[in-house]
Amino acid sequence: MSDLKERIAAGLTAARSRSTAYTDAEEDLLVRQHSPLMSPLVWDLAHVGNYEELWVLRQACGITPLRPEIDDLYDAFRHPRASRTTLPILGPAEARRYIEGVRGRVLDALDAIDPYGPDPLHRGGFVFGLVIQHEHQHDETMLATLQLSGTPGLVRDGELPPGRPSGADEVFVPAGPFTMGTDTLPWAYDNERPAHRIDLPGYWIDRFPVGNRAYADFVADGGYDDPRWWSPQGRLWLQRSRAFAPLFWISDGGAWWRTRFGRTEPLPMDEPVQHVCWYEADAYARWAGRRLPTEAEWEKACGWDPKAGRARRYSWGDDDPGPATANLGHRAARPAPLGAFPAGAGAYGVEQMIGDVWEWTGSWFLPHPGFRSFPYPEYSEVFFDSRYRVLRGGSWASDPAVVRTTFRNWDRPARRQIFSGFRCARSASPEDSPEESPGHSPEHFSGRSPGQR
Template sequence: MSIDPRALDTEGLRTAIADELERVRRRSTALTTAILDEDELTAQHSRLMSPLVWDLAHVGNYEELWLLRAAAGIEPMRPEIDDIYDAFEHPRAERPTLPLLSPQESTGYLDLVRRKVLDSLDGLRLDGDAPLLRDAFVYGLVLQHEHQHDETMLATHQLRRGAPVLPLDDERPAPRSKGALPREVFVPGGPFVMGTDDDPWAYDNERPAHEVDVAAFWIDTTPVSTGDYRRFVEAGGYDDERWWHPDGREWLARSGKRTPAFWVRDGGGWARRRFGRLEPLPEDEPVQHVCWFEADAYARWAGRRLPTEAEWEKTASWDPATGTKRRFPWGDAPPTDELANVGQTPYRPSPVGSFPAGASPTGALQLIGDVWEWTSSRFHGHPGFCQFPYPEYSEVFFGGDYRVLRGGSWATDGLAARATFRNWDHPIRRQIFAGFRTARDEDAR
């Protein structure tokens, strides 16, 4: 799903926002109170993640802060919980020790906030010059925020031990490419427009649009498959220091990891654990649950490298024939089931070579959805960056060891999947639904 606020009149936009608010809440409920009891909701299933009940109340508190207090000027409802649900005040590991709202209290709070939000929506001008309300930006902020937490909650489900609860039999076949695909596609050199000034719901770190000159390069047609990555594992790739970044060698020594997360030996072959179920390793899917160090090591082993963030975005958004920017690899129309695997159905990546109708102008597939893709680039602001509406969304993360991921995953909603969207994480993170594709310079072999 995607909304273009500039294509709707005021009443149409209000209706679309109300529908999207309802849709995202159905998703949040389906991942929490609809399938888990209080003990499961309040437990911390991994120190990497919050208790699910924290995420649930947090999205309600965020909605209150931005749609009621900031946008509508309504007095705080529960100011005493602001600190508890401030993600920057309390790291995830300590959140179970906080006086969290119970699941019942959380749902009651969310319902009350939502009723007030819908009541206030009718009285707000969405066509004025107020920065938060212009093109309904603040509603896009809140909708994308909740969808991002839903993806985080899916990562918690993957880490959770216990009886399976997600309906993994609801899987739809993806359209596949006919015939053999080239291993890589060529992206011509030259300048292109990186970032955006045109997308009204883009985040501050996607702005401003600016010209970047990128040398010609080759990039994988599809993400690296599980089968290809298995060959790296079985070739002793984790034990050969030549392939590993110095910090990656330290991570290997400290962690003892020798496969992607959730892989297990199954007799003479391999299996993976997916949301509480053990299943054969799918050779034809994009590999996922690999960290940046693993992606970088594979690329070196293969005689290649990870693409830069600029190379990735040029591949995903630039039409070299017309010199124009696209919102998605296939054009400006939002994702559909024929174009990309986003939105949590099915609960897995689609096979490599899927979605030929979603190809980029140069022929690369699956750039949107399936798996987040690690790039070689560190996270920083674009030239001319201006933080809006608060520094904690992007600016406080600039610098450090954060690496940029692009493209979204099968768990990313279409509302937050676009060619300019930027994600970032520490290079050791593996619980996220991340994979990668490799690249090479034009003259490299």
């Protein structure tokens, strides 16, 4: 087996190990719907196998369908999450047998494909990258479901490096063009393509994501009660949700606590805030005299190397993520403290853009210029409208296989069960020097700092 095929086999095994670990639980936990926003865990489990059968075995290899009668049950577009408990889906034991049967045939198919041939599904192992990434994305969804379930003892935790004081530190990104998107990354999705040049004016962006301490200041200052900071849609969301703080925060005797996978613990003030929706991120930014970065601003600050004149795969370069550069792959079931990964900084000096929390941007999910749908329009194209906001960077629950500077996630602005946070930005003012050296930004903050009015 070639090196590429060995990497694909290892990737398939790693994704399945996560799926198996997150569904190694009592049957009731797997078949119950813990939120109308989420599927039963057993639906996700069989769905990844059905997707794998459809794309690898049927589409790429022309193999006779194994279970065509279940295709409709696992069609995510035909059946919204809230209705999936009403379907005659496979039970846990049958689902496990089904996905194991599919996987055995997929590994046999791996030996037969030509990754250097003309078929675009085969080339570079694209179809295998498609199913590996798809399963890891559902694994992260399973983690969000487990968090909502409140069941203790199901999710492993681990050690993370210490942080360092962050303060109100900004980084200046000078005006100029950069290349957004990609034409070269072999497993990139269609919505990341094609690469195209964008010329941005200069701007400032937070060196770190917004932390729990800063967000608690916003809450303490009456941020959820002051209509000045909320868009009309955000005010409507507040009325309907009755939110008063991020999801899973608990106020007790003047102190903040949080629930995390069935455990209640003091809120770590030095971690990035997570489980906030777009409306909350937007309101905080307005309160702080800032705004959310556009996704172009986010991508330039994360991956553009102005000295080399090219984009990096990750903020720190093209080397795979490691323990010194990012918090990914469920290394621990929480974000790392702010300032924990100086070795993961981008060329401009911005940190923790990869991993920890998905970061909301100010942009709607729309196609890049020259977009072409591949391999099917339902992955990206049907979501291109002004209903979904873009998130970038991945979270602690994201596998490195689905994280890169060009990867685009999207969700409705009201969603906060996901592992989402944000950082702020602001446009450069006339007095900002356009000659500021990349990577040597002053600790300058001319916007309204938390608590100031």
